[in-house]
Amino acid sequence: MPDFEPVIGLEIHVQLNTRTKMFCGCELGFGEEPNTRTCPVCLGLPGALPVVNAGAIHRGLMIGMAVESTLAARSIFHRKNYFYPDSPKAYQISQFDEPLCLGGRLGDVRIHRVHLEEDAAKLIHVGASGRIHGSDSSIVDFNRCGTPLVEIVTEPDVRSAEQAREWLTLLRETLRQLGVSDVNMEEGSLRCDANISLRPVGTTGLGTKTELKNMNSFRFIERGINAEVARQEAILRDGGQIVQETLHFDPRTERITSLRSKEEAHDYRYFPEPDLVPIAITSEMLEAASDAMPELPAARAERLAGLGLSADTAHLLAFRPELGDAFEAALGADAPPQALANWLANEEAALQVEPAALATLVGMVERKEITRDAGRQVLEKLAAEGGDPKAIVAAEGLAAVGGTDELSPIVDAGLAANPDVADKLRGGDMKPIGVIVGFVMKETRGRADGGAVTKLVREKLGL
Amino acid sequence: MSDLIALSAAAAAAKLGAGEISASELFEAYRERAAADELNAFTWVAGAAPADGPAASTPLAGVPLAVKDLFCTEGVPSQAGSRILEGYRPPYTASVVKQLQAAGATLLAKTNQDEFAMGSSNENSAYGPVLNPWDRTRVPGGSSGGSAAAVAAGLAPWALGTDTGGSIRQPAALCGIVGLKPTYGSVSRYGMIAFASSLDQAGPFARDVTDTALLYRHMTGAADPCDSTSLGHPEAIALPTAERLDGIRLGVPEELSGEGIEEGVLARFRETLAKAEELGATVETCHLPHAPHALSAYYLLAPAEASSNLARYDGVRYGIRAEGAGDLVSMYTETRHDGFGAEVKRRILIGTYALSSGYYDAYYGTAQKVRTKISDDFKDVFGRFDFVVTPTTPTTAFELGAKTADPLSMYLNDFCTVPMSLAGIPAISIPCGLSDGLPVGFQLAGPAFSENRVLSAAYALEQAIGFDGSAPRA
Numbered sequence: 001m002p003d004f005e006p007v008i009g010l011e012i013h014v015q016l017n018t019r020t021k022m023f024c025g026c027e028l029g030f031g032e033e034p035n036t037r038t039c040p041v042c043l044g045l046p047g048a049l050p051v052v053n054a055g056a057i058h059r060g061l062m063i064g065m066a067v068e069s070t071l072a073a074r075s076i077f078h079r080k081n082y083f084y085p086d087s088p089k090a091y092q093i094s095q096f097d098e099p100l101c102l103g104g105r106l107g108d109v110r111i112h113r114v115h116l117e118e119d120a121a122k123l124i125h126v127g128a129s130g131r132i133h134g135s136d137s138s139i140v141d142f143n144r145c146g147t148p149l150v151e152i153v154t155e156p157d158v159r160s161a162e163q164a165r166e167w168l169t170l171l172r173e174t175l176r177q178l179g180v181s182d183v184n185m186e187e188g189s190l191r192c193d194a195n196i197s198l199r200p201v202g203t204t205g206l207g208t209k210t211e212l213k214n215m216n217s218f219r220f221i222e223r224g225i226n227a228e229v230a231r232q233e234a235i236l237r238d239g240g241q242i243v244q245e246t247l248h249f250d251p252r253t254e255r256i257t258s259l260r261s262k263e264e265a266h267d268y269r270y271f272p273e274p275d276l277v278p279i280a281i282t283s284e285m286l287e288a289a290s291d292a293m294p295e296l297p298a299a300r301a302e303r304l305a306g307l308g309l310s311a312d313t314a315h316l317l318a319f320r321p322e323l324g325d326a327f328e329a330a331l332g333a334d335a336p337p338q339a340l341a342n343w344l345a346n347e348e349a350a351l352q353v354e355p356a357a358l359a360t361l362v363g364m365v366e367r368k369e370i371t372r373d374a375g376r377q378v379l380e381k382l383a384a385e386g387g388d389p390k391a392i393v394a395a396e397g398l399a400a401v402g403g404t405d406e407l408s409p410i411v412d413a414g415l416a417a418n419p420d421v422a423d424k425l426r427g428g429d430m431k432p433i434g435v436i437v438g439f440v441m442k443e444t445r446g447r448a449d450g451g452a453v454t455k456l457v458r459e460k461l462g463l
Numbered sequence: 464m465s466d467l468i469a470l471s472a473a474a475a476a477a478k479l480g481a482g483e484i485s486a487s488e489l490f491e492a493y494r495e496r497a498a499a500d501e502l503n504a505f506t507w508v509a510g511a512a513p514a515d516g517p518a519a520s521t522p523l524a525g526v527p528l529a530v531k532d533l534f535c536t537e538g539v540p541s542q543a544g545s546r547i548l549e550g551y552r553p554p555y556t557a558s559v560v561k562q563l564q565a566a567g568a569t570l571l572a573k574t575n576q577d578e579f580a581m582g583s584s585n586e587n588s589a590y591g592p593v594l595n596p597w598d599r600t601r602v603p604g605g606s607s608g609g610s611a612a613a614v615a616a617g618l619a620p621w622a623l624g625t626d627t628g629g630s631i632r633q634p635a636a637l638c639g640i641v642g643l644k645p646t647y648g649s650v651s652r653y654g655m656i657a658f659a660s661s662l663d664q665a666g667p668f669a670r671d672v673t674d675t676a677l678l679y680r681h682m683t684g685a686a687d688p689c690d691s692t693s694l695g696h697p698e699a700i701a702l703p704t705a706e707r708l709d710g711i712r713l714g715v716p717e718e719l720s721g722e723g724i725e726e727g728v729l730a731r732f733r734e735t736l737a738k739a740e741e742l743g744a745t746v747e748t749c750h751l752p753h754a755p756h757a758l759s760a761y762y763l764l765a766p767a768e769a770s771s772n773l774a775r776y777d778g779v780r781y782g783i784r785a786e787g788a789g790d791l792v793s794m795y796t797e798t799r800h801d802g803f804g805a806e807v808k809r810r811i812l813i814g815t816y817a818l819s820s821g822y823y824d825a826y827y828g829t830a831q832k833v834r835t836k837i838s839d840d841f842k843d844v845f846g847r848f849d850f851v852v853t854p855t856t857p858t859t860a861f862e863l864g865a866k867t868a869d870p871l872s873m874y875l876n877d878f879c880t881v882p883m884s885l886a887g888i889p890a891i892s893i894p895c896g897l898s899d900g901l902p903v904g905f906q907l908a909g910p911a912f913s914e915n916r917v918l919s920a921a922y923a924l925e926q927a928i929g930f931d932g933s934a935p936r937a
Contacts, residue, residue: 040555044775046548046656047535047557051691079771081818083795090774140779269818271827274660274768277691 002200004236006229007207008158009112012171014150014181015119015189016059021146022118023050023093030187034124034141042146044088049275052077056148057100057279059180060116061289063150064101066174066296067111073281075100077116077273082266085140086120093118094151096270100279107170107298108163110155121145144188150180156195156206161225165218168192173297173319185216194225197242198232207232208242212249213259224249227256300324304341307331313341322351329355335362347376349383357382361389373446374398401448407440410448411456414439426461433457467492468936472526472620472674473702476567479524486525487512490569493527497572497618502594502603504613506532507540507573521567523681528568529619531610532576533656534560534665543656544576544606546589547802548782557654558687559623559665566681571619574609578804579773580630580658582606583876586867587806594863595638596935597901601860604634604876607668611638614668617936621669621678625655627662628761629856629880632892635668636855636904639894639932641675641921642668644880646911647887648694651687657772659765660692662884670932672893672922676702679914701915703922708742711920713907714749714848719879725858727898732854735895735905738927739852749844749851753836757882758874760833763817763826764885769807770814776802809870838886845910850920853879855892855904883908891921894930902932 020027024041040048064071078096095115104111121142127135152171158164172183172190182189192215197207212228215221227249232242244262249255295303301318304327305311317324323344330340340362344350350358361382365375370393378392393399401407414436415422421432433454440453457463467489470478478484490512497508516525530536533543535553542548556564564570577587585593585608593608595601596616603612607624611634614622624631626644635642643666650665657663667678680700687693713736720732736746778784778798785797803811817826844851857878866873883890883906890908897903905924909917 040553043780045535045553045555045781046541046543046551046775047533047553047652047654048555049653049690049692051689081771081774083774083777085777085779085791088775088780090777091771267820269771269815269820269823271767271771271818271823275657275690275692 002202004198004233005201006159006225007156007197007199008160008164008225009156009195010109010154010158010164010168011193011195012152012168013191014063014152014175014183016056016148016150017179017181018053018055018059018148020053020055022053022056022116022148023146026146028147029143032143034139034143037143038145042088043142044090050093050273052276052279053148056116057285058289058292059148059178060100060114060150061281061285062178062180062292063152063175064104064114065289065293066178067101067104067106067114067152069101069104069111069114071101071281071286072098074098074278075281076278077276078270079273080268080270082268084120085138086123086145088121088142088145092120093273093276106174107167109157109167112153112155114150114152117149117151119144119147119149156197161222161229164194164225165222168218168221169319170298177294177297177321179294185218188216191216192221194221194228196225196228196232198229198236208244210242210244211246212256213246215249220249220251223251223254224256227254231256297321307337309338309341313338313345316345317341326351326355326358330359332359335359336366339366343379347379349379352383353379354382354386357387357389364389364393368400368449369393370398370400371446371449373441374400377446398445398447401444407448407452407456410440410443411436411453411460413443415457415460422461425457425463465492468496468617470620471671472669473677475620476522476524476526476677479526480519482519486516486519486569489525490516490527490571493571493619497529497613500613500616500618502596502599502612502616502618503591504575504593504609504616504618505529505572506542506544506575506590506609509571513569516569517564517567521565523563523567525567525569526620527571528563529572529574529610529613529622530560530570531607531622531624532573533580533625534623535654535656536560536570536573539570540573541656542590543580544578544588544590545776545802545804545807546783547776547798548656549589551782553654555654558651558689559682560654562651562684563623563678563681568681572613574607574613574622576609577606577630578807579656579769580606580625580627580663581769581806581810583629583633583873584861584863584866585609585634586863587804589804592863595860597639598860601862601901602637604637604856604860606630606634608634610668611635611640611642614638614670615640615932615935621667621674623665624668625658625663625665626880626884627658627664627765628884629877631666631668632855632880632890632904632906633876635892636894636906637860637902639902639930639935640668640670641672641891641893641925642666643675643679643891643914643918644883644889645679645683645914646696646889648692649683649696649889649912649914651690651693653687653689653693657768659768660772661768662761662765672891672918672925673702675891676700676918676922679918696914697912698915700918703919705919705923706742706926708739708744708920708923711739711744711850712848713739713744713746713850713852714844715746715852716751716754716844717748718751718754719853719882723857723875723878724854725898728854728856728858728903731896731898731903732905735924735928736852739924742923742927747848749848751837751840751844751851751882753833753840754882756833757837757885758878760830760837761877761881761885762813762874763830764834766810766814767817767827768814770811770818773803773807773811778802806870834885837882841882841886841888841910849909850917851908853906855879855906859898859901859903879906887911889914889917891917893921893925893928894932895924895928896930
């Protein structure tokens with residue numbers, strides 16, 4: 001029996017943060033009274049017609065640029081026909097064979113396409129369980145109906161649940177930094193489906209896939225994919241066949257259930273939406289999207305690593321742009337990049353300090369003009385009151401106790417005050433040396449260098 | 464007939480503007496006639512003249528307007544001739560109706576129609592057939608049968624209709640009045656309950672070409688921001704004055720003016736061509752080689768779009784809902800079973816089939832290609848001719864019930880009008896005489912946005928023909 005490898009493609013729905021809906025002037029919202037953000041268009045009333053939101057196209061182009069897609073000069077909308085109460089027109093306006101963006105890549109995963117569409121209404125099942133089965137009735141809230149969505153479809157380049165989670169984290173951060181979406185999974189502004197199949201390691205074909213629907217957290221996605229991979233592997237090892245179907249993963253029970261089989265799959269009867277003219281992308285639209293593009297996390301991580309940061313630190317600063325921005329603002333002064341980044345990564349207060357002051361402070365610590373502990377004290381003061389770190393060090397007398405002359409009597413006093421410790425040290429048990437160091441730190445209010453104190457103790461005891 | 468009713472809409476607007484007659488007096492004169500209608504032309508008639516009518520300074524100064532049922536009118540029943548929308552009162556008004564109201568038109572009545580504009584005899588209305596005012600045993604044509612009959616019978620000075628494959632021109636012809644299907648996109652579709660979105664176009668019905676031009680002038684103009692397929696009109700619509708057709712080249716497509724056209728209709732058509740020559744036009748045969756395939760393409764494309772457009776009538780949000788259904792799918796199917804008539808169901812089935820996976824290319828795809836070919840045929844002909852002219856319909860008004868059992872013979876009514884619909888070009892039907900006491904229509908079509916020239920030529924012909932349409936208004 002061969003070993004199997006998972007082949008995974010992802011489909012991500014992203015709610016765009018435009019002011020108004022995809023095809024009408026209703027403002028977007030979350031958590032408003034049901035059915036207060038509606039109009040004839042998003043309610044699908046007879047005679048109402050859609051008009052494309054230019055802001056959605058703009059954001060779609062930005063996403064396309066971020067994932068290095070080919071941006072279509074002309075693209076069209078199609079109708080995807082299906083009956084369900086969450087779809088007031090009984091069709092979703094989506095894109096089919098002429099999407100906004102084709103191809104591309106983000107990180108280690110190729111992009112198949114990126115297209116625009118509209119979100120459905122929200123069904124609320126009234127009854128004990130809150131789920132459709134066993135509910136007494138279902139009611140519809142159309143506030144979400146018509147919210148602009150971008151659907152991003154990857155090529156089947158993902159090989160593990162962990163890779164899926166990592167890649168989705170990169171995608172989410174990319175979208176967040178693009179400023180095109182709130183990317184909030186709990187609120188449903190980012191949703192993910194996974195297409196999963198297995199194949200024997202070393203082969204290149206594609207096995208029969210299943211589609212795992214609508215997982216609403218990265219953790220569930222990882223667990224769901226793992227559960228489905230295990231399920232498929234067990235079937236294949238038993239000599240069985242995978243059935244193409246759409247599945248639901250219940251994160252509470254870890255169970256996977258079938259939503260519909262291939263035979264039950266809808267025929268959506270796609271055809272070009274006659275109520276909308278084709279989207280013609282002008283050079284002005286491309287320029288506007290390009291001008292709005294920030295540096296994206298993957299590129300920034302690479303650039304920061306080029307400045308001499310470790311890969312982990314570069315990644316952290318790129319994925320937390322507020323840290324990255326503070327880092328870059330403080331850079332160029334006399335602080336070494338990695339040390340500066342470490343302060344930002346480890347000290348919460350560092351973000352509240354003027355970049356130049358932070359750089360000065362880090363530089364002082366690096367040159368051992370003050371100790372790390374003293375540096376933290378200065379940092380707290382800078383964060384609370386601002387000011388010049390050098391002036392604070394001078395005013396508070398926090399300069400490091402540098403010379404042996406100054407430290408020597410204090411170390412002597414420490415050893416004298418703790419004769420039992422001194423004995424143990426002489427006996428070769430170095431564990432309690434912290435007591436002496438602590439004594440010196442207390443006496444110097446943290447201005448002494450721990451290394452220097454240790455060295456001095458050893459010298460004095462002839463160790 | 465009262466003097467007020469005898470006034471053309473343009474004349475009435477002039478008198479209203481000059482303060483010679485009052486808007487409420489005129490409205491009441493029509494309202495009384497409409498309320499006493501015996502043709503079943505209306506599905507709703509205003510209860511009283513609007514208390515706060517339009518100013519005399521507006522261009523239409525309060526001339527009443529009848530509006531096809533499928534235009535949404537806020538708070539007023541808008542049922543598109545269908546039982547599934549019985550009692551539906553929209554919360555908004557169609558852009559074109561709003562625009563006309565802003566120009567001073569007042570809403571007199573909603574007119575009966577074939578259900579969702581599907582039909583050529585008005586016998587597909589859930590609210591009963593409309594009778595032809597020239598002969599009440601005959602159909603008025605469809606789908607805008609109520610609008611045509613109302614204008615012909617003097618129950619309204621003019622009316623709005625919609626034309627998808629001939630639904631303005633055919634009933635105008637059968638009722639002896641003027642009907643214009645404008646260039647696709649020149650009038651907003653926002654608020655028009657859709658049949659086939661890529662073909663539906665609103666247009667005017669009137670007693671004469673001048674009124675037609677006046678009403679159309681206030682239907683078009685700028686593009687409607689609520690309809691991304693609307694373009695408005697590149698030029699202002701003029702009231703026509705031409706009396707001659709010197710230098711005008713009329714092309715008579717062989718494919719649409721011979722076989723299948725009734726002899727009485729052909730006779731009036733040929734007489735009209737002779738009159739056009741007398742006015743200085745040249746008349747020559749031309750060819751629209753793909754026109755014979757127009758009906759086949761149309762009866763795939765229109766039902767395909769309709770099957771999607773009509774899917775929203777599911778009983779969830781408005782209109783009727785079948786009671787007592789046990790589950791969602793039963794509620795859908797029973798509602799649609801009860802709510803739609805036979806012709807609508809037929810077209811939904813045809814359209815659903817044509818769009819189905821595995822059939823799309825063969826049906827919908829091929830039909831789209833034919834549509835392009837037909838459009839190209841017209842472009843070709845308009846390189847050498849100013850207008851294409853045909854009889855509007857193969858026959859005069861037929862008897863009620865004569866074709867209801869035979870959908871194909873009913874569809875053939877659109878034989879001469881569908882090609883222009885597929886090409887999206889403007890076409891007008893004007894009355895050109897009687898055959899056995901029933902009106903015959905003459906169709907004149909021009910290139911996209913040539914409405915001013917179409918109206919001008921139609922006006923010159925109208926003067927030469929001198930058709931007397933007063934009989935059914937008596």
